[in-house]
Amino acid sequence: MMDMPELQPGQLLARGVCRHLRHHDFVAVEEFVPDRGLRVDVMALGPKGEIWVVECKSSRADFQSDSKWQGYLEWCDRYFWAVDADFPTELLPQETGLIIADAYDAEILRLGPESKLAAARRKLLTQKFARHAARRLQAYRDPGVSALFGP
Amino acid sequence: MMDMPELQPGQLLARGVCRHLRHHDFVAVEEFVPDRGLRVDVMALGPKGEIWVVECKSSRADFQSDSKWQGYLEWCDRYFWAVDADFPTELLPQETGLIIADAYDAEILRLGPESKLAAARRKLLTQKFARHAARRLQAYRDPGVSALFGP
Numbered sequence: 001m002m003d004m005p006e007l008q009p010g011q012l013l014a015r016g017v018c019r020h021l022r023h024h025d026f027v028a029v030e031e032f033v034p035d036r037g038l039r040v041d042v043m044a045l046g047p048k049g050e051i052w053v054v055e056c057k058s059s060r061a062d063f064q065s066d067s068k069w070q071g072y073l074e075w076c077d078r079y080f081w082a083v084d085a086d087f088p089t090e091l092l093p094q095e096t097g098l099i100i101a102d103a104y105d106a107e108i109l110r111l112g113p114e115s116k117l118a119a120a121r122r123k124l125l126t127q128k129f130a131r132h133a134a135r136r137l138q139a140y141r142d143p144g145v146s147a148l149f150g151p
Numbered sequence: 152m153m154d155m156p157e158l159q160p161g162q163l164l165a166r167g168v169c170r171h172l173r174h175h176d177f178v179a180v181e182e183f184v185p186d187r188g189l190r191v192d193v194m195a196l197g198p199k200g201e202i203w204v205v206e207c208k209s210s211r212a213d214f215q216s217d218s219k220w221q222g223y224l225e226w227c228d229r230y231f232w233a234v235d236a237d238f239p240t241e242l243l244p245q246e247t248g249l250i251i252a253d254a255y256d257a258e259i260l261r262l263g264p265e266s267k268l269a270a271a272r273r274k275l276l277t278q279k280f281a282r283h284a285a286r287r288l289q290a291y292r293d294p295g296v297s298a299l300f301g302p
Contacts, residue, residue, distance in 0.1 A: 015292075015293050018289060018293065018296075019293065019295070019296050019299065022289075022296065022299070022300050027281075027282045027285035027286050027289065028285060028289070029285050029288065030292075045278070045281055045282060045285065047282075049274075049278050104295070123200075123274065123277075126274075126277055126278055126281055127196070127200050127277055127281075129281045129285070130178075130196055130277055130278075130280045130281035130284060131178045131196060131198075133281060133284035133285040133288050134178035134179060134180050134196065134280070134284040135178050136288050137180065137284050137287050137288040137291070138169060138173075138178065138179070140288070140291035140292075141166075141181075141291075142166050142169065142170065144170070144255070145169075145170050145173065148170065148173070149173050
């Protein structure tokens with residue numbers, strides 16, 4: 001079995017977010033690369049193929065140092081921030097979704113606007129999501145595969 | 152972490168198949184349900200969205216008791232049998248793909264015919280594959296989620 005690494009504060013938020021999304025019948029992967037040079041904290045896939053991105057910010061500094069988030073908007077139908085209950089949410093742009101999270105659960109406070117992906121991009125992202133999830137899953141089910149193909 | 156269950160002979164073949172498919176840049180999930188009442192041993196997704204099904208047969212009896220395989224043909228672009236080196240391959244229908252496998256690797260002996268999925272079904276299957284893989288992955292990454300949502 002692979003070691004379970006110590007999770008960083010943002011990763012703990014992501015865990016709670018991914019758990020909560022299951023209540024909405026969304027499944028999710030973490031640290032997903034939608035396109036070269038981009039990596040989102042959580043990419044979720046809904047029952048009708050909806051694609052959501054959630055960026056998890058563990059502190060004001062973590063949010064303020066993020067210069068890339070606007071580049072994620074075009075890779076999802078909805079974009080959310082996930083922060084803990086102590087985060088100064090007035091810092092966050094109003095025209096985005098908002099999730100309050102801890103390591104164990106989360107709550108969607110604001111859905112934010114929906115901006116539907118074009119069909120071709122949705123197809124590409126769903127396929128990438130599938131391949132990402134299956135590769136990671138295989139690394140857990142068959143640890144021997146990582147020695148052959150990397151993590 | 153979840154326990155690693157003892158693998159059955161067919162599951163060991165599936166493991167070798169899934170490893171080998173990575174050499175062809177295909178990722179795979181096991182025990183995938185393409186439609187109600189159907190469950191395939193290996194469902195693989197290629198770099199261009201190709202969908203392959205591989206049924207793993209550990210013995211002649213295992214093959215001869217399978218009355219469902221023809222129902223899988225319409226859920227993939229290519230269909231394969233995976234068997235071990237001792238299997239009497241002359242029993243297998245010629246118009247299918249053939250993979251010789253063990254628990255550690257495999258080799259594709261015959262690709263078999265390609266019968267391309269319609270776009271709508273490919274889209275549906277890719278989305279199901281993605282959701283299957285992400286749910287299973289989450290169960291490994293976050294064992295707590297299984298208590299909430301089941302395996």
